[in-house]
Amino acid sequence: MKKALLLSCGLLAATFLSLGQTTKSPAAVQPKPADSSASKKPTSKAKSYDQVITKEAKSKKGLFTTHQIGDKFYFEIPKKHLGKDMLLVSQIAKIPNGLGGGYVNAGTSSHEQLIVWEKFQEKILIKIKSYAAVAADSLPISLSVKANNYEPTLYMFDIETYSKDSSNVVIDVTKFYSSDIPAMSGLDASLRETHKVRNLDASRSFIRSIKSFPLNIEVLQDFTYNATKPSATAYTETISMQMNQSMILLPEKPMKPRLFDQRVGYFTQRQYDYSSEELKSDQKTYIQRWRLEPKDMAAYKRGELVEPIKPIVYYLDPATPVKLRKHMKKGVENWQKAFEAAGFKNAIICKEAPTKEEDPDFSPEDIRYSVIRYVASTTRNAMGPSVSDPRSGEIIESDIIWYHNHLRSYRNRFLLETGASNPNARTLDTREEDIGEMMEMVISHEVGHALGFPHNMGASSSYEVENYRKADFTNKEGISASIMDYARFNYIAQPGDQGVRYIRQMGPYDSYAVNWGYRLIPDAARPEDEVPTLDKWIEAKAGDARFRFGNQGTTFDPSSQTEDIGNDPIRASTYGVKNLKYVAQHLAEWTSKKTNDYEDLIELNDELLGSWSRYVGHVTTMVGGVYEQYAKPNQHISTYNPVPKASQQAAVNWIISNVFTNVEWLINREVVTHNMAGYIDRMRSLQVSPLNRMLSVETFARLDNSGLTTPNHYKTIDLFQDVRGGIWSELASGKNIDRYRRNLQKAYIERLKALMTDQAPVVLMSRESYPVAQSDVRSIVRGELKALQASLTASKAKFADKEVRYHLDDCLERVSLILKPAK
Template structure:
């Protein structure tokens, strides 16, 4: 028995040795070979991909992307989405091959190999996958790549679970290599797989976009890419220049130099003749448009994206930036093609500009723009509301399409700008639309007859700020130039010309303080622009009718067009609220001469307060009786959606509910805890600054203590009064507010209580008295347990655009 066992073991060892001794040619006999950067073999019989590794220990770039998405803006898993860009290398140890990701966040940029090694040994690396060597021949190893390709490389299951859509996992039996998009080129090898996630679909969003939510099938793409050569020269990051940064820690930096290194993110671009004022590039930056883009969108996107050539011309290049149609048959995920893609979702959503970047240097290797197709329909709908174009017996105006395409040109330029390395600049609109990297609201002009002129709704070219930014990022100074001095001169001139750069964090915060940094605004004064928007809004609402919808549409769909008209002020309200308790500041660098900080003038703050109070006045909140008679309950198959108003009246349209959502939003911005804290601080430092007590006094005087209205305006006035009290009590109770804010607010609530007690006894209007008694009960509930107090929530506004985003502040 023992002898038989020895023979079996010996036989197995011999068999194992014979397998491992197979040549690559023997192992891949009968398979389809694809030569290229990494040669690979397709085994039709087993559905396997065998990868030939002839670059052991050589660093390459690995990127995973999502060529076929899920189709829901709320889930954020769009077609073409780029995953993390990683530097990796295949390393072999015995029969194992590991895909190792070195840690480039921590480096020693030093000629000393031991110094570099000490940093490498100090921080963790990541092995992304392990393979078994199927065959080996000289310096070449063959591995089975299939399990790596069929995994959930985009972490879709984790994202769906985080979004409460269900619990999923990749199922191999329903996944396979997608051969049409699996190919190899001299500098990159591309793989794609059909991957199915199985599980229980519990969320509304996943159920709405999949035929069977228990099986979510997408495509996942994998790119192995040759790293660029060492001829690219990184450019220094400057917080005033408007660029994204590539960051890492350099432990070889001298002690008197920052250890945190920052380089701007940009494409490689060089002049053929750096000494010439204007030169052709060595190689132009070329963007390609998705062939699935229809007309007239196709022409609009080609034109808008090409605006950037104006900026490169201003920087001394000729034909350096080009936009073309994607050649037929090209895989959009191919790393060699900068791409503008037209994507589809079940609801409106953000458009994106993303890039694949070399983590070592910040060089952009591929720019990828994703434009949501439903945005153009929202722009068209907004134009319908502004123009009221559908008159019986007359053809519809072509103006809606013209405005929609103008917006798409600007959007194409905006998103391409991100892929060139540029941040948003939310202060640009204060300099006559000086950057396409701001979010544009249409410029609206009222004609004498009360109609709206949209002829200058959107810009038609690149902005002057954009030209300054491209000059900083892409100017070729030549090998003999002092680049640091030249870059400093560019920034100095930009500042002298009066340009200000303010990015996302400063503009998006609900309690934001910068009086110029806003999304979706125009003009130099937020308060003046809010008054202008309210004038336009009132003129539109006063003449709003069935002319806003096309013939044959249900009358109830007037509400869809009414929503963006009634809420035309929503983004300018946010902008104006930042003036109150506002602080002007810049991304100043020591010695650059910029204003570092400056409190907003008190007069400007009170002007902003008055403009905000206008938005909650009964006249501004009211809709005409004539219009209200034209909006019936929803017909069958036309249900209420997130794009329509919430209602407290059941099936019928609720104009008071619409007013509630609009007024509550103004009050939420006005009484933001951070804003209240700044009002207290700035008033303590400078008595002329508006203090929180003064602001609350004026608010109560112009709401609760204002002259009572009768009828429908009176109902709206009482609604606003109740909302005002609820926001005051919320401010007094919130843990986010400092003690001083809570104390002042509680004192003003107590003063209001005393006034209400007196007025409730003497008043004759039963509805007004009822509101006052209800207010007193609410105050009593607050006084009993202020730390637990939570007033009834107001009806929310319909989703803005991008629809469904928590920080959505967009609509146009």
């Protein structure tokens, strides 16, 4: 989970505090630490403790003592915690269906910010703090850093009273947690605009609970908003949601951070260090990781496996079905071997949650406990969020979230992607051992996120495609070099391939990445001192594709794609499509004919179309594709290398043969006769999507740039000519043009029209603007339109079918109007 947090201004805060003390007590003129605002109860208008915290109070001791009196809530804050760094995490607990178009989920963190509680006169302030800009306190520039990064005040409270020994201050937090504060809200400006949110309805909003634990406080809010366009039950004009606010005390001494290197995938924290001797601020990026320290440092230095002082422990939610617990436990502890590569034994452990009798104070909401939560929800997903210290990147806690229906997605994908060669997958009642292994690997994947690892979408491309058909290779190496890739199943193996592995597993990259991020370098005093050693670890694996990190964020690298396997997208997708054709022929046999119901057949058929579209997308990425390989200058490796011309042409030809033609097999007659779902339009959409992606401005920009480093490169004009030849091949052959092709040909003309007429410059992913009107694109498009106009004029007489002739007449008219718009 990535964070974006702000900055500290302790000097000015201390100044304000000192001024406040001076006006209240003669003792305050003596220098004092900022977190001890007064040793005696100051003279004020505050009520006595017993007047505020009455006998009716329901109190709970923890980080702060919390009190509830009727519908009012109070925090009793120890003065020793004033000025201490805390993390405020705002997380969506429950949301209505369809909020944000379905892209916002329960469990999503909406805000994470560093805060401090400060006393100013007879007020308590919550200040938002940041470590995004820092400088050593001993340097003069630290004064400027603090003065130019003054933190905002999130909220100000009146002091209601003091504890009887004056060591604590008491504030009323009811209004704070009942208000619609943007910095803590689950509805950002975009969502408010989308759903036309007018305001928070105070009469229907309340604090559901406040719980205090030794290191954190958890507040559950029920908020109801008046909204003109709610995502569900529109007639109510209401959006109701629950928010969970976690306030977490950060460690007194931050962990020593480790500098990030983009050649190894980690979630990160960023800072601008103004202590640098360079002529500019020095941006430092630290990785997110747990704090692991060996019990026996001497043995650790000798290279022995040593247990950590505090291992990473996950507890199983008591709501987890008993038969699934062993798979979850194994999924967590699969990482033990990876941590051994970093010198730690039993570094990560999974336990059953204690019973009430064993530990009455245990709670999944206690920040001291990381829990695998089992959520009764129809959502098909799993998540591995974590909370980290923005000062150092130390991961403080994480909860793995498993949604009940997630295994249905895996059952479906297992059937569709492996059913052609795997008899065990040809059923709606997947074997428990297969389901258990799938769950185990999903948990391992999500735990990887919670350990600091993002997706490594390049991991599966390190294996040769043909190796996926070999039992010895797949059972040893799995189907990807990392569990962090989205490489779920072996969809390459063909009927007759015996003994191959179908389900993913941990890979060599996982141990390598754990070693790089978690192995201690004891003799390095500063993060910068670690860099030479860290570089050596990377360079020792250079050239071995299994240890390459492939960023998920790219849309142009065919070797770093989601849901793909193998190092050749064309060959892999050819095998995948061949398997889907077999499955399509037998889908009714494996579903509706067994259940006497069409629900599963229709659902699986829709997902089959999705699988086909993914395989097509893997090949489409090769067109205008660029391989990305992170490196440092001393490695003498080019970071970006265009896909060779021959490979791009082969990709275009594959799409022409497998996407622009020969798609009738995708229409399942058994499904169509029992489900009016508009399959003709669905096919149009599936064909047009790769067409538009190939003929996109982003593709043209990459093709243009590739000419700077590759003389014999695939050019934009080559792409246009190849695509036109493939889409309009009937004009030369006289072959009948079916409805799928007619739709596609019209879409082609519409795409060229857009390229000719759209006025606004296109902003690419690199945030650079590509001025289409000033490039060669329109010149080429105009030439292609003229060539098509001539072909249509010369060829339309070949076709006797009236529907086809009308289609060609229409296409000719459309082309003519683009070239010479009507006045």
